[in-house]
Amino acid sequence: MVFAVVLLLTIGCIAFVLVREAQGVPRPGGLRGRIRDRGWALLLLPVAMAAAVMAGGAHGLVPAELGIAVLAVVFVPKLAAKLVPYGVLALAVFGGMLARMYHDGFTNQVQYLFIHAGPDAWDSGAAPVLAEAGVLFVVGLWLLVRLDVPGAGPVRTLAARWLDRGRGGISAVHGLLLIPVVGLAMQLLGPGNWFGWQAVDGLDAALLDLTLATAALVLIFRSRAWAATLAAAGLLVLGGYGWLIAVFWPALPGFAYGVTDLHNDPGSAHLWGAALQGSVLLAAGLWLAPRVTRQHLAGPADLELAARARQLTQRVQTLTQTRHDAVDTASAELRRIERDLHDGAQARLVALGMSLRAAERLFATNPEAALALVSEARQTSSRALSDLRDLVRGIYPPVLADRGLADAIRALVLDTPLHTELDVDLPGDVQTPVGAAVYFAVAEALANAVAHSGARTVRIQLSHAAGLLRAQITDDGSGGADPAHGTGLAGVERRLATFDGILAVNSPPGGPTIVVIEVPCALSSAKTSSC
Amino acid sequence: MRVVIGEDLFLLREGLVRLLSAHGFEVVAAVGAAPELLAALVDEHPDVGIVDVRLPPTHTDDGLRAALQARQQIPGLPVLVLSQYVERLYARELLADQAGGVGYLLKDRVFNDDQFTGAIRTVATGGTVLDPEVIGKLLERHSRTEPLTRLTAREREVLALMAEGRSNAAIAQRLFITEKAISKHAAGIFDKLGLALSDDDNRRVLAVLAYLDS
Numbered sequence: 001m002v003f004a005v006v007l008l009l010t011i012g013c014i015a016f017v018l019v020r021e022a023q024g025v026p027r028p029g030g031l032r033g034r035i036r037d038r039g040w041a042l043l044l045l046p047v048a049m050a051a052a053v054m055a056g057g058a059h060g061l062v063p064a065e066l067g068i069a070v071l072a073v074v075f076v077p078k079l080a081a082k083l084v085p086y087g088v089l090a091l092a093v094f095g096g097m098l099a100r101m102y103h104d105g106f107t108n109q110v111q112y113l114f115i116h117a118g119p120d121a122w123d124s125g126a127a128p129v130l131a132e133a134g135v136l137f138v139v140g141l142w143l144l145v146r147l148d149v150p151g152a153g154p155v156r157t158l159a160a161r162w163l164d165r166g167r168g169g170i171s172a173v174h175g176l177l178l179i180p181v182v183g184l185a186m187q188l189l190g191p192g193n194w195f196g197w198q199a200v201d202g203l204d205a206a207l208l209d210l211t212l213a214t215a216a217l218v219l220i221f222r223s224r225a226w227a228a229t230l231a232a233a234g235l236l237v238l239g240g241y242g243w244l245i246a247v248f249w250p251a252l253p254g255f256a257y258g259v260t261d262l263h264n265d266p267g268s269a270h271l272w273g274a275a276l277q278g279s280v281l282l283a284a285g286l287w288l289a290p291r292v293t294r295q296h297l298a299g300p301a302d303l304e305l306a307a308r309a310r311q312l313t314q315r316v317q318t319l320t321q322t323r324h325d326a327v328d329t330a331s332a333e334l335r336r337i338e339r340d341l342h343d344g345a346q347a348r349l350v351a352l353g354m355s356l357r358a359a360e361r362l363f364a365t366n367p368e369a370a371l372a373l374v375s376e377a378r379q380t381s382s383r384a385l386s387d388l389r390d391l392v393r394g395i396y397p398p399v400l401a402d403r404g405l406a407d408a409i410r411a412l413v414l415d416t417p418l419h420t421e422l423d424v425d426l427p428g429d430v431q432t433p434v435g436a437a438v439y440f441a442v443a444e445a446l447a448n449a450v451a452h453s454g455a456r457t458v459r460i461q462l463s464h465a466a467g468l469l470r471a472q473i474t475d476d477g478s479g480g481a482d483p484a485h486g487t488g489l490a491g492v493e494r495r496l497a498t499f500d501g502i503l504a505v506n507s508p509p510g511g512p513t514i515v516v517i518e519v520p521c522a523l524s525s526a527k528t529s530s531c
Numbered sequence: 532m533r534v535v536i537g538e539d540l541f542l543l544r545e546g547l548v549r550l551l552s553a554h555g556f557e558v559v560a561a562v563g564a565a566p567e568l569l570a571a572l573v574d575e576h577p578d579v580g581i582v583d584v585r586l587p588p589t590h591t592d593d594g595l596r597a598a599l600q601a602r603q604q605i606p607g608l609p610v611l612v613l614s615q616y617v618e619r620l621y622a623r624e625l626l627a628d629q630a631g632g633v634g635y636l637l638k639d640r641v642f643n644d645d646q647f648t649g650a651i652r653t654v655a656t657g658g659t660v661l662d663p664e665v666i667g668k669l670l671e672r673h674s675r676t677e678p679l680t681r682l683t684a685r686e687r688e689v690l691a692l693m694a695e696g697r698s699n700a701a702i703a704q705r706l707f708i709t710e711k712a713i714s715k716h717a718a719g720i721f722d723k724l725g726l727a728l729s730d731d732d733n734r735r736v737l738a739v740l741a742y743l744d745s
Contacts, residue, residue, distance in 0.1 A: 382639045389616050389637075398616050402585070402592040411620040 012042075040081035040147060041073040047087035053111050054094070082149045089140035095133025102129065130244075174231070174288060175224030181234035182216040184258060184281075188238075229292045235285030242278020246271050318497075326498040329491070337395065344387035352380045400439050404429040408439050409462060409471075418450055418458050418475075425463040428523030434499050438471055438519060441492045441503060445473040445515040448488065453477025453513055464523055471517040479511030489515075532655060535577040536561040537568035537594055538613075539586050543638070547581065550641065554648045565593035572601035572608065579655040583638075584614040584621065595621055606630050609654045613638050617662045623740075626659065631736040634660035634696065653696045659736050660696025681723045689716040694739040 048069035072080040095112055109116065113136070115128050145152045145159070186209045220227045245257055258277045355377040362370035392398065400408035406424045413420045430438065442460065449458050455477030462471050483489045483505040493503045501519030534556045538544040541563075548558050560571040564587040572580045580601065586594035598610045611634035612625060625633045634654040640662065641647050650660040682690065685706075692702045699717065703710040721734050724741045 378642050382642060385615075385637075385639045393616070399618055399620060407620060411618050414619040414623070 038073060038077045040084060041077040043084040043143075044069045044073055044080045044087065047084060047091065050091060050113050051087070054091075054113075081147060085140055085143035085147055085149055088136055088143055092133045092136035092140055095129050095136060099130040099133065171224070174291060175220045175227035177231040177235065177284065177288060178216050178220055178227045181231050181238065182212050184238050185234065186212055187258070188241075225292070225295055228288060229296065232285055232288040232292045235281045235288060239278045239280070239282030239285055242274045242281060244278075246275035246278065322494075322497045322500075325494040329494060329498075333395075337391065340387070340391050344391065345384045348380050348384035348387065352377050352384065355380065396436060397439060400435060405435040405439060406462065408435070409442055409460065412439070412443055412446065413460065416446055416450060416458070418455060420446075421457065421459045423459070423461045423463075425461075426469075426523065427464065430464075430469060430521060430523060434469070434501075434519055434521045437495045437499055437501065438469060438517060441496055441501075441517045442471050442473060444488050444492045445517075448481065448515075449473065449475040449477060449513065452481065453479070453511070455511075455513075467520055467522065469519045469521050469523075473515040473517075475511070475513050477511050477513055478509075479507045479513050480509040481505060481507035481513050532579065532652075533557050533559050533575065533577045534651070535559060535568070535571045535575055535580045537563075537565070537571070537580065537582045537586060537597065539563045539583060543583075547641070550644055551581075551648075551651075554644065556648075556651070564588060565597040568594065569597040569601055572597070572610075573604055576605060576608070579609040579611055579632075579651055581611050581613060581651070584612060592621070595624070599624065602628060602630070607632050607657065609657070610634070611636065611651055611654045611660070613641070617665045619665055622661055622665050626736065626740045629736055629740065631657040631659055633736075635665065636660065636662045637664060650696055653698075658696050659694065659739050661694045661739065663695055666691045666694050682720060686716050686720050686723070689713060690720050690738060693717070693720075693735055 045066065048065045052065040069080070072083070091113070098106075098110060098112060112129050113132055115132055141155055145156050216227070219230065242257060257274050355373045359370040359373035359377065362373065397408050397411070399411040406426050406429075409424070410422060413422050429435070442462075446458065446460070449455050453475045455475035458473065458475045460471065460473050462469075464470070483493070483503070489503065489505065496503055496517065496519060499519050499521065501517065504516045504518075505513070506516075507513040532555075534551055536544060536547050536551075536558060538547060538561070544561050544563065548561050551558055559575045559577055562568050562571055566588070568580075568582065568586065571577075580598065582594045582598045584592055584595045586597070595612060598612060602608050602610060606628065607630040609632035610625070612621070613636055614621075615638055617635060617637055622635050625635055632654055634650050636647075636650060640650070653660050688706065689702055692705060697705065699710050699713045703713045706713070717735075720738055724738055
């Protein structure tokens with residue numbers, strides 16, 4: 001009766017809290033926040049109850065302790081919640097001491113949580129109490145960390161260090177460890193082995209062996225992660241069992257444990273043999289457990305990490321490509337500027353100097369010829385200026401520098417020989433390099449519309465929403481434009497890619513042609529006047 | 532004739548002062564930044580202001596904006612804007628108030644001092660002078676829908692020269708036809724663009740504006 005109440009209370013409390021937490025992080029001080037605090041605190045009730053019952057429920061301790069616990073849960077839920085892990089750990093320690101006392105001849109009967117323990121037999125004395133104490137110890141440590149009470153830090157550090165050894169995932173070898181575990185289990189399930197308890201014998205034992213072996217092999221080949229998990233659990237349990245035999249002999253009935261056969265020779269050599277086997281199995285279990293635990297614990301986080309890694313790899317590839325393109329474009333641009341200067345303005349300035357030098361010489365002797373040369377020099381300087389103007393426009397359009405993207409595109413529209421509608425919705429201005437890339441993209445699309453589409457009207461929409469600058473150029477021409485054909489749009493695309501921008505062309509035969517340019521960028525709130 | 536100069540490059544500013552002084556203009560102020568320019572234009576109220584588009588403090592279109600601001604305070608204040616490049620967008624903004632007395636030329640036009648001083652005088656008397664490069668860009672456009680399509684080729688030619696700030700006599704000389712024929716073409720242009728009879732200068736400005744808007 002008492003077990004059922006304690007069990008139900010415990011399971012109810014934990015389920016209640018976990019469900020509440022799964023619904024999201026509650027507002028501190030809000031109703032859900034208060035309920036969550038109470039939920040953890042409620043665990044104090046089963047702990048208090050177990051302690052009271054153990055100390056002898058007949059003496060009226062149960063109602064008193066429960067009363068105090070209820071008061072604590074109601075009035076100081078946070079403090080009550082913090083007491084829970086310490087309470088559970090105290091119960092575990094007490095369980096360990098109880099097991100030792102039974103072993104040394106303690107004769108009282110004690111209700112240790114779910115076990116009505118007595119001294120009469122090993123299976124109702126030390127071993128079950130010790131097993132339950134172990135479970136409580138693990139639960140206590142988990143609560144310690146989960147509720148973050150003082151003392152949680154070192155435990156968490158130790159656990160993290162232990163888990164850290166499990167990096168590297170589960171391999172086929174880990175799964176194969178299930179084989180010795182199953183072998184030993186088969187032996188222990190045989191007559192009189194498991195604490196003297198006989199599960200099967202004869203044909204049943206053979207059939208059980210066959211079933212277990214088949215199941216183990218299937219598991220190893222189908223899911224090595226679960227095979228390894230089972231192996232880890234088995235190694236720890238069987239290893240612990242070896243130590244139990246070694247420590248508690250001769251209170252235990254005789255049986256076989258691996259290579260140790262205590263039926264026939266309960267000598268100290270066999271006790272040491274059991275201890276050694278237990279140690280080996282425990283060590284293997286401790287080695288395997290963190291790897292397995294890690295695999296199971298870090299499932300979703302691992303997936304997230306892997307996805308993030310993929311994203312980053314992709315991003316690095318994109319950036320490498322676009323950086324490469326940007327460097328290429330920039331150096332091609334510099335070469336073009338150098339060539340234009342060399343063949344244009346520079347050459348004209350050389351001619352200018354030569355004309356002026358010749359005029360200088362002729363001034364005294366032939367003033368008329370000198371005058372003609374000076375006039376020629378003036379014209380040359382005009383042409384040099386004109387060359388420079390064209391060059392500057394190609395590098396950075398003056399209106400873009402003066403007024404920003406919107407006005408630069410307005411100026412572009414004014415110079416376009418087609419009827420062009422412009423629809424601008426930009427609450428701020430665009431950063432200089434992005435603005436230039438978008439400007440040249442729009443200019444290229446517009447030039448294509450003029451040159452190839454046979455359109456009557458063009459519509460340009462320029463807008464910014466959700467961190468994305470968008471320009472759409474629509475013409476009512478014949479369509480059928482192919483961005484792969486010709487280098488103009490490809491160059492524009494490369495230039496936009498430097499800013500993570502894209503260019504999309506939709507041009508079915510018969511039109512219309514729609515070019516969309518999108519670049520993620522923030523707008524400066526005020527008009528930037530200098531650059 | 533009293534002139535205010537706004538130009539930030541020292542060599543060019545001094546060159547302009549020398550050039551204009553040599554042609555009998557009186558330079559009342561020569562400044563190198565937009566705020567000073569605005570003050571000089573408003574305080575001195577010159578017969579014409581000669582303004583570089585790009586001026587300090589921001590080195591963008593401060594000069595242009597100062598000129599437009601001055602014309603807001605003193606409507607019709609004659610302004611000749613100089614720049615290393617000409618933009619139709621800026622030409623339109625200058626002409627938008629329809630008050631005339633506006634010029635917009637490339638800096639190289641200064642080389643031809645006769646043409647340049649002629650342009651200054653045209654602007655000072657309320658005329659409109661646009662750089663042939665602006666006009667040239669317009670001629671490249673083959674508009675399909677605007678009222679300008681109703682003009683004959685000859686009328687368009689006359690309108691283009693009108694936009695450059697040339698008088699009827701100058702246009703006649705250029706096109707090798709009589710001044711009377713030019714007047715006839717001009718009347719035809721005004722008519723087709725729907726410009727009612729008013730003073731001739733204003734109609735010329737409006738015609739040019741219609742031309743720019745094409």
